[in-house]
């Protein structure tokens with residue numbers, strides 16, 4: 001449980017690779033997330049090529065850290081609302097699982113939003129040659145962090161209602 005409280009967005013990384021085993025472990029943790037009707041409407045692209053990471057870092061205002069990242073995991077979905085209208089919720093659960101597994105493995109991570117920013121995600125699609133029928137849900141930037149961040153205090157009792165609103 002401590003991992004939940006330790007997780008922070010990390011955007012500065014050492015120049016150190018993440019092993020394939022650990023990257024696979026992260027994706028495995030992602031796939032362990034709950035999924036509505038167990039549809040699991042997602043696939044993954046693991047990127048470690050510096051040239052591609054550099055290109056991805058230029059797709060938007062808030063993803064510059066990819067330039068220094070050891071890897072990125074891009075979560076894509078066929079995003080077919082008829083098949084499952086819960087695809088975004090499913091993908092969100094996947095992303096959080098990966099962030100928590102990364103924290104547990106002492107790998108820094110940051111969630112980079114893609115969908116519904118179509119302009120940005122189209123650039124990602126082009127760089128990664130993702131077929132048109134897919135949507136890019138999110139990119140996770142990964143690397144061994146160079147910053148120690150204190151846990152956030154995100155507990156807001158005023159947001160909680162008991163029994164009824």
Ligand SMILES: Cc1cc2nc3c(=O)[nH]c(=O)nc-3n(C[C@H](O)[C@H](O)[C@H](O)COP(=O)(O)O)c2cc1C
Nearest residue numbers: 007008009010011062063110111112113114149152
């Ligand atoms: C849907 C979503 C999209 C996000 N997109 C970005 C992003 O594009 N770039 C970024 O640096 N951080 C992004 N974040 C990370 C948030 O900025 C971060 O979680 C928030 O500031 C709280 O900080 P913490 O993660 O360290 O607790 C995103 C988070 C979520 C949940």
